[in-house]
Amino acid sequence: MNVSSRSPERSLERLVHVPLGDRAYDILIGPGLISRAGGEITSRLKGRKAAIVTDEHVDPLYLEALMDSLQTDGIEAVSLTLPAGEKTKSLEHLATVTDMVLSARIERNDCVIALGGGVIGDLAGFAAGIVRRGVRFVQIPTTLLAQVDSSVGGKTGINTHHGKNLLGVFHQPSLVLADTAALDSLSEREFRAGYAEVAKYGLIDKPDFFVWLEKHWREVFEGGPERIEAIAVSCQAKADVVVEDERETGRRALLNLGHTFGHALEAATEYDSKRLVHGEGVAIGMVLAHQFSARLNLASPDDAGRVEAHLKAVGLPTSMSDIPGKLPPTEKLLEAIAQDKKVQGGKLTFILTHGIGQSFIANDVPSSEVLSFLEEKRPK
Amino acid sequence: MNVSSRSPERSLERLVHVPLGDRAYDILIGPGLISRAGGEITSRLKGRKAAIVTDEHVDPLYLEALMDSLQTDGIEAVSLTLPAGEKTKSLEHLATVTDMVLSARIERNDCVIALGGGVIGDLAGFAAGIVRRGVRFVQIPTTLLAQVDSSVGGKTGINTHHGKNLLGVFHQPSLVLADTAALDSLSEREFRAGYAEVAKYGLIDKPDFFVWLEKHWREVFEGGPERIEAIAVSCQAKADVVVEDERETGRRALLNLGHTFGHALEAATEYDSKRLVHGEGVAIGMVLAHQFSARLNLASPDDAGRVEAHLKAVGLPTSMSDIPGKLPPTEKLLEAIAQDKKVQGGKLTFILTHGIGQSFIANDVPSSEVLSFLEEKRPK
Structure with a gap:
């Protein structure tokens, strides 16, 4: 051509x-x-x-x-x-x-x-x-x-x-x-849900991309060159991880940032898309992952605040209280998390972070810490 | 240990x-x-x-x-x-x-x-x-x-x-x-059927192994060190081919020696194990592949005779007339062959041979040649 x-x-x-x-x-x-x-x-x-x-x-x-x-x-x-x-x-x-x-x-x-x-x-x-x-x-x-x-x-x-x-x-x-x-x-809601995964690539290991999204998200939603750019960067980011670890024996797990909490919330809402779709679960999950990292003194609470502010700005839910309807007891949420990931001796695997664009795989998160964190964060 | x-x-x-x-x-x-x-x-x-x-x-x-x-x-x-x-x-x-x-x-x-x-x-x-x-x-x-x-x-x-x-x-x-x-x-019959695949490895590219089998097949059937040896050589032969071409894009097709005719005969007998089991079809198929190669002046008829003699000695069927019951018309057999392999412009892919242990992939076998060969070989 x-x-x-x-x-x-x-x-x-x-x-x-x-x-x-x-x-x-x-x-x-x-x-x-x-x-x-x-x-x-x-x-x-x-x-x-x-x-x-x-x-x-x-x-x-x-x-x-x-x-x-x-x-x-x-x-x-x-x-x-x-x-x-x-x-x-x-x-x-x-x-x-x-x-x-x-x-x-x-x-x-x-x-x-x-x-x-x-x-x-x-x-x-x-x-x-x-x-x-x-x-x-x-x-x-x-x-x-x-x-x-x-x-x-x-x-x-x-x-x-x-x-x-x-x-x-x-x-x-x-x-x-x-x-x-x-x-x-x-629909606007469907686009937003997909956008949560776009933002995820910034949060995993591309802090500059996250900054770019904070600035250009409106153009991404409106269409045009910025939308193409955001999708291309996302595909490149995913491709890089896949090339390094095609069959998810290691680093590919980073792509699950926000997904452990997210899957648990999807299960808790019985996969009822009227209440929560996958991308929305991931959005809340990413905020929770940053808040949980801050609580464990791994990252600054300011980063969690920035993630929350950005996702809220684009119109995504960012906390469990944004989910319509009642959630099951905290113990049930933890059970859903434990089912999703392998539990070894009361330890869970999570994707945590040292800050925006600095996520990592943590294999030894005590389930007791998760339980008390969720208890604090769930709607009262 | x-x-x-x-x-x-x-x-x-x-x-x-x-x-x-x-x-x-x-x-x-x-x-x-x-x-x-x-x-x-x-x-x-x-x-x-x-x-x-x-x-x-x-x-x-x-x-x-x-x-x-x-x-x-x-x-x-x-x-x-x-x-x-x-x-x-x-x-x-x-x-x-x-x-x-x-x-x-x-x-x-x-x-x-x-x-x-x-x-x-x-x-x-x-x-x-x-x-x-x-x-x-x-x-x-x-x-x-x-x-x-x-x-x-x-x-x-x-x-x-x-x-x-x-x-x-x-x-x-x-x-x-x-x-x-x-x-x-x-059962004796089941063991013999498996033995056809053992002999196949000799016929593909291990002439010395075929000679060894001609000499030691009785011990292989009886059990003991020769049986283990024959299985080990076979596994090694298959492993060598698989390592070279895991997903069958080339050389692995050699393992189909005898299988194109064999599959057609299995289909022709409606997979009725009372009439023909897979290994028996392969045995007849290997003899036919050698006879067909001789007919195409690719190999000596003596080699086809040696293959037939050995498989007959161990008790395997070696010709279409050894199959109990009536076979469908030759055209039907050819159809089964064409369905098994991709036909391109009237040309078929076969594993043919230049002699014992010298098989090769032929991509351009005219279906008319196959038809007249089968017509000659089928029970009258």
Whole structure:
């Protein structure tokens, strides 16, 4: 592609390369990528067949544009539209997807395309990982959360009655197309929830990025170059961690900053999205992680205050009292935390911090400390 | 373990190491390994929990000895006994196994143990590969076929109505314990079927091993040091190929010598084990591959004669006329071959040979040649 022939739209486009050896791939970030998907895929993948998985919310918005683009570039595509929502991450739907992919005679070099948010990406990625012991997989994430988090890194999975994401594989995509224009169709609340994960990358180890977000978050919400920039920085940050620790045996755990408290709150609200969605749980969880670190004299309370102020400014909940409805007793919250993470001799693993952009993995947090901290922080 | 303290039994034991980086593992080969499993596992794996999957044939023979050994070495184990046979490789049984593994709270460093033949290994390995995106997996193969072939190399899978092994993952075991004494409980026919895969390694690229087998096959069948030697050489041969090409993008396809014709015959007999089992199909397939290579002037007909004579000597079927019952028309056989392998412009991929121990991958075999060859070879 000659640079001078690029549309103004394309000149904004960013590319993040994930150098994972023979599993290396590109993440493209910019507006209009869905209607250019065919060309991006044919220039990178050998196969000329695709099986698209999407959901009933995304189908009417973007499926036709995607199918048209694939057809234009000579890719034979079929599609499957599933119900929207977390319940779709089930063994039953996995069987439906693998059956459709096998019926379409997708071979190893053909691809499964996930068009949608994290649920569709996790499910379709799992199917792509097990059909013929792995076929190509293309992520076209349509939510901010999926663009900056779940579509990058190769974690796939479904839920069982034992818990969330307990069955799955590591299966890296061959290409990620993050169409930033697709985010315009998100509700304000959904965009904000995804933004919590963007802020997370600053808080983990990019203090300058957090400062930049404090200054530019309005432009990120409004769209334009700052939004693309924020997503590109987030994808790069996630890619860096994934390259260092693809299968989460160490450093990748840092990506769970805010997630231990967050998951416990999601469980405590019974995954009722009217009360709390994942990103909101992470927002409260990140504030709690900074407050807890301050309480343990690991970080200054001022940093916790800054995190709280920023997330509050963008409209995210920042404390347990922001969650509508009653929370279960503190002991129940701790139980949810202990179930999420392995407890060894009364010690819990948490992502704590020495300050903004200075998070670390702590393997020896006494559960008694967590209990008294939560007791203090919960709504009276 | 002090060498001088070893029992005479243990002095026969062989070890094959599979150097796959962070997925490296040992294959131990020798008599009595089932009742020493606990010690071998605890000396290599961190976890102290195990979920055993076995079938109703193997359970009464070896499950108690395995459970005792695990208990002695402090491993908390549960077990699940499934119906024997190929039908067990289904999505339904996969769900049963993953549910049992999750109920047992098996974590990443704990293990799933497959105690049985290829069906149990493929199913349990798949489950181990997807629970928590991969937990440890120990293979304790109890058939010759599983010891020399399916338990090594990390291929796992189940069947769907679209075909065999169409869903699965590559998930290397952390340890393989090939208890050669367990083979004493096999029927003569089952042992012979496994022996076809042993002979295959000689035919692929180990002419000296084939000569050795021609001389020592009786001792291999009778048991003792030669049996252990033959299994060790086979495991080493398979390990060498797997290390070079873990995900079958090239050289690993050589392991399919005899399998393209073999699979077609298995399909033609509707996987009716009364008529043909996998190893028997491979035996006939290997003879056909050598005869077909001779017909294409790639190898001497004398080599095909030697292969046929040896497999006949051990009691294996060597021609289509050895299969009881009627075979479908030749066109149907070719169809089965074309379905098994990708056909590109009327060309088929076959493993052919320049002679004993000189096999190679041929990507451009005209299907018309295959058709006329099969027409000539089929029973009149």
